[in-house]
Amino acid sequence: MSVERVLWEHDATGLASLVRKGEIAPQELVDAAIARAEATRPDINAIAEPLYEAARTRAKTIDRKLPLAGVPFALKDLGIAMKGVPTHGGSRIPAFVADFDSVMTERHLAAGLVPIATSTSPEHGLRLMTESAAFGITRNPWNTAHTSGGSSGGAAALVAAGVVPVAHASDGGGSIRVPAACTGLVGLKTSRGRVPLSPLVTESWYGLVVDHAVARSVRDSALLLDLTHGPDPLSPYAARPPRGTFAAAAVRDPGKLKLAVYRKSPLGLPISAETLTALDTAVALAREGGHTIEEIDLPYIGRDFIADFARTVAAAVAGAMRIEVLRVGRSVSGDVERATRLMSRFGEIVSAGEIYAGLQRLHATSRRLITETAPYDAVLMPVIAHPPLACGAMDPKGADAFIEDVLDRLRLARLLKFKPLFGQLMDKSLWFTHWPAIQNVSGQPSIALPVHVTDAGLPLGIQAAGRPGDEETLLSFAAQMEKISGWQARRAPLRMPA
Template identity: 85%
Template structure:
């Protein structure tokens, strides 16, 4: 069997075992990953910066005793830095090249991982499809006419295509979970404060952004979290320490859990029959695992909640654009995409008082959510309202494009103060995915589970959201569902070695 075939078949834990036994070398595995990265690159377009020479050099010297020694890895081109590697953030703004590593980068290297590339993202992670003017369209290895989701779409494409078994990802409004749902992967949005974003930033999007990974298996998700979690001295938040290792949690029987399922749409928008079928599949799996399931509603998580979230993100984008302008010494308005520019102008238009009041309303809703669902070990709910969309499906067209152009060129962003117009823009932006921002606001962990494949052969995952700081229960439940379903053996059909 070729090394590329082994890479394509195995998860990171299995590959590390082969390296520890001496059956395969880090150099061989890295070369196979680079070969596959280049072979699939024209098809999926998931690489922002190739790091091949550095990867080859590291593979020759990495300590084979490290837990993930020699495992090929990708780092997202957003919100994290690796010394000497340009970070574009999916944008045409001049890249930032740091002379230091993020804490998470140091932890990845200390685990033995070998970064072979940075992965694509939409501009500043703002779209839930990985398509940008700077890097083009990232495509789904299950069907290259369809999206990988976003914003960690490049990471998901590389893992789903068998280029790397795990990849760094981040999530501010679903950006780990949406790509996982689109590409048949496991994706854990961690609790707020579980892993640090320092020293690049203390927090991002008012504490709503977290980092972790997209993986092929639950055990990989758990192992990587064991190797990277915990605050550093610069961290503003710290999640509740786990009772044991996350790996042990994923390996044990969860016992009988009390679960809930939420089928509604916070936006009141249509949900496809395939999404509901995926949710039914998840419910059937947990019932087979011996757990109780109760249907619930979340009436206080509605359009006003999502609108406050959207305005908060707009304010964060406005601030980020100011920071970028200061960094490059000029306005970056002409560098960014139209949608980013309009969103940033909306953020500039909002007063500090409006933003603060919105954040407080979000926190109030989150406290209620946590209090009223604490009786449940996890709540199942959708991630995406429809199967993975065709590439370009969320580009504004016709009247929508005209409105966005008018808002941009005539500087008519103040019109977004009109609630119906703002609501229309919000629906156009979020009709594909209604739910993930809930846990970004509440700080709860939530794991994407690849429970379903449509008749058209496209993955469609759902999520299980847990209590704050309780990734252990989620990992234990997810591992049980993985064992029952056998989803870990599924592979995208792209270029099977």
């Protein structure tokens, strides 16, 4: 069997085992990953910065006893630093080149992972499709006419294409779970404070953003979390310590769980029949696992909640643009995309008092959500309202493009203070994915599970949201679902190795 085939077939845990046993060399794995990265690059366009020579050098001296020794890996081109590597954030703003490693990068390297590239992101992670003026369109390995999701769409495309078995990802409003749901992967959004973002930042988007990974298997997600979690002195949050290891949780029988199902759209927008079928598939798998299921409603999670979330993100983007101006030493307005520019301008005119009040409303709703769902071990709900969209489907067109252009050219972002116009643009931005922001606000963990394949052959995952700090129950449940469904054996058909 070729090394490329081994890379394509195995998850990270399996590859590391082969390295430890001496059945394959780290250099062979890294060379195979680089070759596959280049072979699939024209198809999926998922690489921001190749790190090939540094990866080959690292592979030669890696300690083969490390838990993930020699396993090829990718870092997201957003929100994480690796010394000497340009970070673009999916933007045409001049790249930031760090002279330090993020704590997460240090932990990735200490685990034995070998970064071969940085993966593409939409500009500043603001779209849930990975398409940018700086890097173009990142495509889904299952069908390259469709999106791999966002904002960790490059990471998901590389994993789904068999270039790397696991990749760093981040999630501020679904950016791990949406790509996982689009590409047939496991995507765990961790509890707030589970992994540090320091020293690049102490928190991002008022604590909404967390980092972890997209992976082929539940056990990979669990093992990587074991190797990267834990507080850092510069972190403002710390999640509840696990009772044991996450890897142990992923092989443990979950027992009989009490689960809830939430089917409604918080935005009141249409949900496709395929999405509801995927949710029904997850419910059927859970029942097969012996769990009880109860339908619930969350009437207080609605349009006002999502609007407060959106205004909070706009304020964070405005602040980020100010920081970029200071870093670059000039205006960056002409470097960024129209939608980013418009969001930043809106964020500038939302008052500090409005943002504070909105955050307090979000926190109050989160407390109610956590309290009322505490009797359940997990709540099943959709991630994406429709199967993976065609590339370019979220681009403003017709009247929408005209309105956005007028707001930008005439600097009329203040008109977004009017609730009907703001609501219209919010719906256009979020009609693909209505639910994931809930857990970014509440800080709860949530895991995207690849339970369904559409009639057109596209993956469509759902999510299970857990109690704060309880990734262990989610991983145990997810591993059982993986075993019952057999989804780990599925692979995207793109350039299958001989």
